Amino acid sequence: MQVLDRVELYLVKTPLPAPHAPSWIPGTIRTQVSMCIVRFITDDGVEGWSGFPAAGRERAGLGDLLAGLFLGQDASDIETLSERIQIMAAGGNFNWWLEPAFWDIKAKTAGLPLYKYLGGSDDRLPLYASAGELKEPQARRDEAEERLSEGFRTMKIRVHDFDEAVDIEHISDIATYMQGRMKISVDCNQAFRLTQNGDAPLWSLDRAKRFVDAAADVGLAWVEEPLFGEWHEEIARLTAHSRVPVAGGELHVMGYRELARMLKMGCYNIYQPDAMWAGGIAQSLQMARLCREQGLKFTPHCWSNGFGFIANAHVFAASGFAGEALFEYPVAPPGWTPEGRDMIFTQPFLHDNGWFNMPQTPGLGFEIDQANLKKYGRCFFKASRKETHWMPEALSDF
Template structure:
């Protein structure tokens, strides 16, 4: 996931093509796109993720897939996998194109290859950017003008779990050296949610930042599996979490409840985060203009790749 802090984004190059032309001396061509399927060695098991009550998340050793974009200069870009049915349509769009013309390619992929989140052509976009970085001899953060080469990762929980179980695991993670943790927080009652944070804080003291995710933006509509928050619960929870020094509260209301999210954000001290399930630059423009979130979290695999994520940053 990509995290942008509202009103604190600066990109020194309005057109990445201007920078890339300075780096690229020849016109490279894309020659092939391959979907590489990995062999599954062993099925480990499945669990019910916190954001999909009644659902199942499968785990195994091996398995999965990734995308390769090949070029005539031997540079191969790697990105996440896609639906196998998209390989030929993607080839029809990108083979023969100059990978440095990423903006045009991205627009054509968006127009000709209609895809769903996580299984679409976003992985191809990522792989083409990988080609650009490798051919230029620079990581993308430098090509984009970034000044930081370090960031703090956080341990993100999959299960909802009990307060006691989560505190025990947080203590173990702290001992391993983790400096931040994200908790799933949508139990049946506010009291259980707050107790989870209190016990985790007692377990890790000041050794870890604590973030929480309410997972209220999973569905396109008003219904979603599991406990659903209304504005009152979101406000009361956010207020209490702020008093506990929680770093951010993520997706406390429905995905498109922009007015209520903006009202909540204006009413509480804790930073409000979200956006990973939203699609389209227009939605993020609305979020920024209305102060919906303090922290934007566009997900490249839900959008159409990192080309669109970068545009949101601009």
């Protein structure tokens, strides 16, 4: 039996090439990619990595939980390891982002890229360009032209104005301008509220109905998360009303069971669970199978960091939906670029004329850039089955 023998935790902050203003966090300017990174090591030396967004030091106390719950466990037993992630959740810590590290170990041990280990055969994924910032109409037109020149045929924009007429103007302008050349979708970012740095609009069902009517009139490809994520009944009513597909499901931390209930209620036409939040890789694939059975679409959300992008790419490549849906490719230059997002890896995850070629190396398919890990990161916790080292002083200047 292959046993989880050691664990390490790092706080890493790599610089972005320019400031980035994410539309879903009003008043926030990002200048770096801040992550908590985990490294599990088995008794035979196989490493599994994963990483999750971290605003700062909020996960500094996570190490003791990881050591107590995971070290000594069978590295291949995803079901038991997932149950232990659920134990953490019972204590208030939702950490599905750990689960991809265990899959990384399993696939490396098998000598296969993860998606092939999971039974997938889609080596190339069709992409849509996922813009992450609010823009005025002319700037949005320029952005769409640039993405089109790079090979993308679909682009997702963002709206987040208090005045619904402004949001409707933005989707109408870009959809009309790009008509016949590029499909446009829109993320309303209404499923969750991140208002710590600025207020944000909260849509009602009536406002959402008016918006999807306008979106249908100009031929949008889909409307994403136009209502608060826990309003299951209202979402179902909106989807029943809408003439354009309604998508969502990225951050439902209860995972498959919640999303399956939402599916039975008729909440969305397109389900987009993110494995780093919504139950891990195994539950995301369960959801993909359910979508297939029910004749719905499936494509994961992946806007977080490079770990989130590649873990969800493996989910999509193993899901069988690559022939009928598009995978998200976050790109918002000059601030949010693959090269800036992926500095922790030896190679960024770049697209190829609007397609993504799945990595063919075993596991999740990346190598950690050890020089950048040392330069931009701090290891603040190490443990083995024999001893534990918690190093809060490593974060004192970070």
